[in-house]
Amino acid sequence: MAFFKKLKDRMFKSSSKIEEGLDAIVEEGGEVEASQPEAVQQEAPVQQVAPQPKPGVLGRMLGRGDKVVVRRALDDDMLEQLEELLIASDMGVDTALRVTANMAEGHFGKKVSTDEIKALLSAEVSRIMENVAKPMPLYPNKPQVVLVVGVNGSGKTTTIGKLASQFRAAGKKVVIAAGDTFRAAAVEQLQVWGERAGVPVLTAPEGSDPASLAFDALAQAKADGADLLMIDTAGRLQNRADLMEELAKIVRVIRKQDETAPHNTLLVLDATTGQNALSQVETFQKLADVTGLVMTKLDGTAKGGVLVALADKFGLPIHAIGVGEQIDDLAPFDPEDFAKALTGVDG
Numbered sequence: 332m333a334f335f336k337k338l339k340d341r342m343f344k345s346s347s348k349i350e351e352g353l354d355a356i357v358e359e360g361g362e363v364e365a366s367q368p369e370a371v372q373q374e375a376p377v378q379q380v381a382p383q384p385k386p387g388v389l390g391r392m393l394g395r396g397d398k399v400v401v402r403r404a405l406d407d408d409m410l411e412q413l414e415e416l417l418i419a420s421d422m423g424v425d426t427a428l429r430v431t432a433n434m435a436e437g438h439f440g441k442k443v444s445t446d447e448i449k450a451l452l453s454a455e456v457s458r459i460m461e462n463v464a465k466p467m468p469l470y471p472n473k474p475q476v477v478l479v480v481g482v483n484g485s486g487k488t489t490t491i492g493k494l495a496s497q498f499r500a501a502g503k504k505v506v507i508a509a510g511d512t513f514r515a516a517a518v519e520q521l522q523v524w525g526e527r528a529g530v531p532v533l534t535a536p537e538g539s540d541p542a543s544l545a546f547d548a549l550a551q552a553k554a555d556g557a558d559l560l561m562i563d564t565a566g567r568l569q570n571r572a573d574l575m576e577e578l579a580k581i582v583r584v585i586r587k588q589d590e591t592a593p594h595n596t597l598l599v600l601d602a603t604t605g606q607n608a609l610s611q612v613e614t615f616q617k618l619a620d621v622t623g624l625v626m627t628k629l630d631g632t633a634k635g636g637v638l639v640a641l642a643d644k645f646g647l648p649i650h651a652i653g654v655g656e657q658i659d660d661l662a663p664f665d666p667e668d669f670a671k672a673l674t675g676v677d678g
Contacts, residue, residue: 349636350449350675352416357445359412361403402442410435413448420673421605422636429549430455443623453674456639460666465648467494467595467623474506474552474560476585476592480578480619481599482611483566486627486653488517490599491561492524493653493661499528503558508548510541510563510581515647521563527658531555541565542580549588560594568614577620582619596622597650600641602629608637612645625661635673 403409410431417427434451443451448638469475477494481487488511493503507525509532511517518534525532533551535544547560552560564581567574585592600608608626615621624647626638642649649664670678 349416349452349673351370352419353413353445353448353452356409356412356416357401357403357443357448359403360409361401362442364400364402392641397669400444402444404440404442405435405438405441405448413452417636418460420636421603423606423609423640423644426459426636426640429643430459430639432651433458443552448674449674453670453676456670456673457666459639460642460649460664460669461619463642463646463649463671464664464666465623465650466663467597467648467650470594472589472591472594474557475594476549476589477559477561477595477597478564478578478581478593478619479561479597479599480564480615480621481512481566482568483514483517485599485601485604485611487566487599488520488563489524489656490597490627490651490653492521492528494651495530495559495561496528496658497526497661499530499557504556505530505559505561506548506552506555506557508545508560508562509534510544510548510639511565511569512537512539512544517563535562541577542584545581546584546588549585549592553588553670567630571614573616578619596620597625598623598647599625599627602626602635602637603631603638606640609644610643611643612647616645621647623648623650624663625649625651625653627661630654639673 364593413431413434414427417430419425430452433455434448438451467477478492479487479491491507495507498505505528507521507530509518509521512535515537518537522532522534524530533544533548535547541564548562549560562581564578565574582593596619598612598615598619600611602608604611612624624641626641626649629635629638629652638649638652641647651661652669653661654662
């Protein structure tokens, strides 16, 4: 539950956006269902002082200490507002329509509260994502070759370091290949993580052929008896043809030593890019045979709904999510915890 609390705290931007939107939607056409003592109702106007922005029905009632529930009929107007809210949270049009339609099933026309709407939304998000929540599979191959792809700035290098450290802590012998040979910063960052985790990082001079490095790294990993070889790659999408050829060459070369490699191809996505993450998945599916996703920087976006859209559209396994820079800020993806954090439902 520790990561759930961290997830909920750090996803406050996105959860509060949805929470506030749901409050406003229910209040707009809702009715207060609560019995307040007559004296309290009479005193309320006297307590009002200088004119202030109206906090909304729920805010005004709670401000007086009353326990109230505002309910609104789940009708076409409310569904349309819910769709707009979900689209604004980067869930995408198709996914938002599907989610609201499923929420309405069995509840259309009934009066619902904000908490009930949150619970319905959380359950639907969890249902969509339960089929894609899968840890990265581990195989008997030694070394298991993990190719890591993604655009520059997505958190790819940091993710490799965190995963390597976590696998090392689980008793696996890990080797990292700094295959983004055109970015000195990426190599240096991996070396820092390698030192921190006690994992060797194999490098080549800046501008070297990444495929050659990958070949040497696989040979070294075999010689060392490593369980896992994690290969970083470049993420320059400005020239997709060059990147495609670079990735294809890496695969060709390592298959000279192991025809089943790579055994995993992980795509690292930055949650703050929103709907751009969808186009990145499409691009890298063409560039490489992506087997799973890792979503980083969920603590930096007000639109965490993009992960729901990715699950709904592509159905690729989501292995892990990240909400910070520390080693324990990357954790296996849990659909129920994510759905609760996104919608503001208490754990």
